[in-house]
Amino acid sequence: MLIKLQPQHIPLLNSLFDKIIDTGDFEYFHPHPFTTEQAEQICNYTGKDLYLASIDNGKISSYGLLRGWDEGFEIPSLGIYVEETYRGTGLSKRTMEDLQDFAWKNGAKRIRLTVLKNNKKALALYQKLGYTIYKKYHNYVVMFIYNSLLKS
Numbered sequence: 001m002l003i004k005l006q007p008q009h010i011p012l013l014n015s016l017f018d019k020i021i022d023t024g025d026f027e028y029f030h031p032h033p034f035t036t037e038q039a040e041q042i043c044n045y046t047g048k049d050l051y052l053a054s055i056d057n058g059k060i061s062s063y064g065l066l067r068g069w070d071e072g073f074e075i076p077s078l079g080i081y082v083e084e085t086y087r088g089t090g091l092s093k094r095t096m097e098d099l100q101d102f103a104w105k106n107g108a109k110r111i112r113l114t115v116l117k118n119n120k121k122a123l124a125l126y127q128k129l130g131y132t133i134y135k136k137y138h139n140y141v142v143m144f145i146y147n148s149l150l151k152s
């Protein structure tokens, strides 16, 4: 279950950021810098965007964000990171579905995401969940999913 990151989560988010740097995963996931200052800013953030995480055994097992509302966009951009030891467990799908629920509850009609073309696992995950390709540029693919609850 995803919760909103709060000031008490700063050390947890900071350790996750260290892992993202140490593993080189920032090559695939780079929505913002992975510094202590950034972790503090996120955990103290009170704006319209959402910074969420699932916590297991005293560490962040998955981290997700929905951004863009603060800048005035109607469509939020989604980002997801699953901690290495939780990959292949189904947590990625659950985290995506929770993020989507947060977006729909906040009135989003669709969600946007950007993924590197060579990030096969992420692409497979998004396609399976119903995201479709909107455009390709350089090494990136931009995808959207619509709020199916609004279609009927």
Ligand SMILES: CC(C)(COP(=O)(O)OP(=O)(O)OC[C@H]1O[C@@H](n2cnc3c(N)ncnc32)[C@H](O)[C@@H]1OP(=O)(O)O)[C@@H](O)C(=O)NCCC(=O)NCCS
Pocket: 025, 028, 029, 080, 081, 082, 083, 086, 087, 088, 089, 090, 091, 092, 093, 114, 115, 116, 119, 120, 121, 122, 124, 125, 128
């Ligand atoms: C991308 C990420 C969230 C996926 O989570 P995961 O737990 O590793 O992925 P899953 O095991 O759920 O796999 C997702 C799907 O990819 C497919 N897949 C797995 N390995 C694959 C590979 N090498 N090539 C193609 N597809 C692959 C599987 O079919 C799987 O679907 P399944 O449930 O039918 O088996 C996670 O790897 C991660 O956080 N990576 C680093 C950060 C990142 O890339 N974030 C996304 C930025 S856009």
